[in-house]
Amino acid sequence: MSVTVMLFKRNIALDTLILVVVLIIVNIIRRQFNSNSLEIKRFLGYDSDLLLNFTQLANKYGYSSEEHTVVTEDGYLLKVFRIKNKKCEARVKQPPLLLMHGVLQSSDAWFDASPGTGLAYLLADECFDAWVGNQRGNYYARRHLTLNPDKDSSFWDFSVDQIGYYDVPATIDYVLSNMRVKKLNYIGYSQGAGTFFVMCSERPEYCKKTSLLIGLSPATRLKHTKSKPFRSILNILSTCEGLLAQLKINELFAKESFLQVLVEFICQIRLFSEPLCENFLYGFVDSSHPGSITHETLSMLYSHIAGGTSLRNMARYGQSLNADDFQKYDFGETVNVVKYGSKKPPGYNLSSVSLPVVIIYGANDHLVDTKDISWLVDKLPNVIGLEEVADPLWNHLDTMFSQHINKTIWPTVNRYLKRFSETYMKTKS
Incomplete structure (x- = not known):
């Protein structure tokens, strides 16, 4: 065995050990960390936007917002928010629109790029009736009818497989029932698009409840992911899943x-924001775009980006790096035979995604x-639309956080939504 190979294996083993130790320490500290964080953040002079939830942010900037709770078939409680521009009360576009976030995010991510730039704001300004969902495991969806996420490990026995089968359909049904309509339009970012594909494969009747899907950097198979840090972390989590679960x-x-609190504190200080936080972010996704994300958005991003998810979900992403197909979670041959009837996990049937699909992506995306x-x-x-963003540096993060969203992806999103929407004028009774 060559010296190079031995050093490589030694480095992988060391990285694995370090990550496992860090996760153990962080979880021990987290269990002891029970301070009143809002009061502390106010005392430390945090920007007021960092202290607000979805509805509070919407109201602060002059939008009306509602909070609803969706209950899935398997008992998870998911917050879904509705945002409208008060100036559009008399001329709202229909059908309603559902937005779904990416991994480690929440509904708040659609606000991070600030009014006039963030997609949720832009959609409301254009008089779309936007509903913004959350997927199980993040801080808006960390509740269950019977399971306690702090005590019951079974709460965390999920990946995008369950999110696509339960969360997305339940949210769609809730919006349709609330609005008393038969169809909606859907925008999914990264995991938010991938879970929609899972839904269509497993429950194709829900494709008929959606008129249009806009996939922003949709995450399915990740075989060609270039980011070395991303690949390393996911491979380690996939390899060590059993140990970490024990x-x-x-x-x-x-x-x-x-x-998360420590990083959030550091990254809301302008002195550290660019040299540390921006470089760390671009280093993780392994694709830089200088000047694309503002200091204010970086602060918001680091306040929300650690939205939370399950070990199982991250391990499944690790599996997807080495798979030729967009497939279900791999339990190992013995359990796969019991659960799937085959030694290998089955692939999702993407041919069942029968509705019109628009995909927008960046050439500099080293994740997807x-x-x-x-x-x-x-x-x-x-697929009725496939658009590569003209900016050659456009990467995975830009789609949600760039200050240039309104000039790059927004015109395409708006054009296709208008094609599948109508404006209804409300008359006075």
């Missing part, structure tokens, strides 16, 4: 954990690579 580390990257986008497009039967 140590009762079932929840990862939770909001208000010690590490252009090769995996091309693979996905070849599998989908009804």
Whole structure:
């Protein structure tokens, strides 16, 4: 065995050990960390926006907002928010629109890029009736009818497989029932698009409840992901899933954990924001775009980005890095035979995504690579729009956080939504 190979294996083993130790320490500290964080943040002079939830942010900037609770078939309680521009009360576009966030995010991510730039704000300004969902495990969806997420490890036995089967359909049904309509339009970012594809494969009747899907950097198969840090962390989590689960580390990257609070504090200080926080962010996704994300958005991003998810979900992403297909979680051959009837996990049937699909992506995206986008497009039967953002530096983060969203992806999003929407004028009774 060559010296190079030995050093490589030694480095991987060391990285794995370090990550496992860090996760153990963070979870121990988190269990002891029970301070009143809002009061502390006010005392430390945090920007007021960092202290507000979805409805409070919407109201602060002159929008009307509602908070609803969706109950899934398997008992998870998910917050879904509705945002409208008060100036549009007399001329709202229909059908309603549902937005779904990416991994480790929440509904708040659609606000992070600030009014006039963030997609939720832009949609409301254009008089779309926007509903913004949350997927199980984040801080808006960390409740269950019978399970306690702090005590019952079974609460965390989920990945995008369950999110796509339960969360997305339940949210769609809730919005349709509330609005008394038969169809809606859907925008999914990264995981938010991938879970929609899961839903269509497993429950194709829900494709008929959606008129249009706009997939923003949709995450399915990740075979060609270029980011080395991203690949390393996911591979480690996938390899060590059993050990971490035995140590009762079932929840990862939770909001208000010690590490998240520390990073949030550092990144709201302008002196550290660019040299540390921006470089760390771009280093993680391994694709830089200088000047694209403002200091204010960086502060918001680091306040919300550790939204929380399950170890199982992150391990499944690790599996997807080495898979040729967009497939279900791999339990190992013995359990796979029991659960799936085959030694290997089955792939999702992307040909069942029968509704019109628009995909927008960036050439500099080192998480969802252009090769995996091309693979996905070849599998989908009804792609009516495929657009690579003109900016050659556009990466995975820009789609949600860039100050240039209103000039890059927004015109395309708006054009296709208008094609599948109508404006209804309300008359006085």
